Amino acid sequence: MPRIAFLGPPGAGKGTQASTLAAELGIPHLSTGDLLRAAVAARTPLGTEAGGYMSAGRLVPDDLVIRVLEERFGLPDARPGFLLDGFPRTLAQAERLETVAPLERVVFFDVPESALVDRLSSRRVCPACQTVYNLASRPPRAPGRCDRDGTELVQRPDDRPEAVATRLAVYAETTAPLVEFYRARGILRTVDASGSLDEVRRRVRHAIDDRAGGSC
Ligand code: AMP
Secondary structure (H helix, E strand, C coil): CCEEEEECCCCCCHHHHHHHHHHHHCCCEEEHHHHHHHHHHCCCHHHHHHHHHHHCCCCCCHHHHHHHHHHHHCCHHHCCCEEEECCCCCHHHHHHHHHHCCCCEEEEEECCHHHHHHHHHCEEECCCCCCEEECCCECCCCCCECCCCCCECECCHHHCHHHHHHHHHHHHHHHCCHHHHHHHCCCEEEEECCCCHHHHHHHHHHHHHCCCCCCC
């Protein structure tokens, strides 16, 4: 069972692809963003601490995120393999992961920065079932309503313009260096993440299936 992570800027489409591909591969999709949002919604002490960083578009401190993820790793379904989305985002997180569950493949979602702002500002989510829509490329059937349960769609607080600028800057400074970290380990694959959902899914699938090959 594979241990895979998706790496790339906010708005690159990691979460959308991860939910489809994890189901196809029969492994859990572990999104630290989703785990943290659940803690915020449940008003746990950790959620309360993390929420301020998140709505400002800043990273939650390493020790909190690592704690959330390690708790999730403790559940039996994550033992054989997993697809990580949104973790690691710092060198300290990557180094910690090496000691807990070393990755076999890292897929880097490459998208021009100009496309990211558009994608993030047109993203809407269902607060009930977490389905993600895009007003331009993946609109709901009825305007403003979730296809699955009819709940009114919302914009994530960190998809508002002020927070988006911070998230892109934090990504460039803190997370982008992980591309070299994993390239040096020979497990990185870069995919062109612009194009239709299906095109990107095929490229990502190819990058995952090619686990035996070298990096590029
Ligand atoms: P995401 O859904 O992956 O875009 O994550 C939403 C927000 O959760 C991020 O902007 C951060 O504030 C926080 N977050 C998620 N994953 C991490 C992580 N690995 N390290 C630090 N903060 C994180």
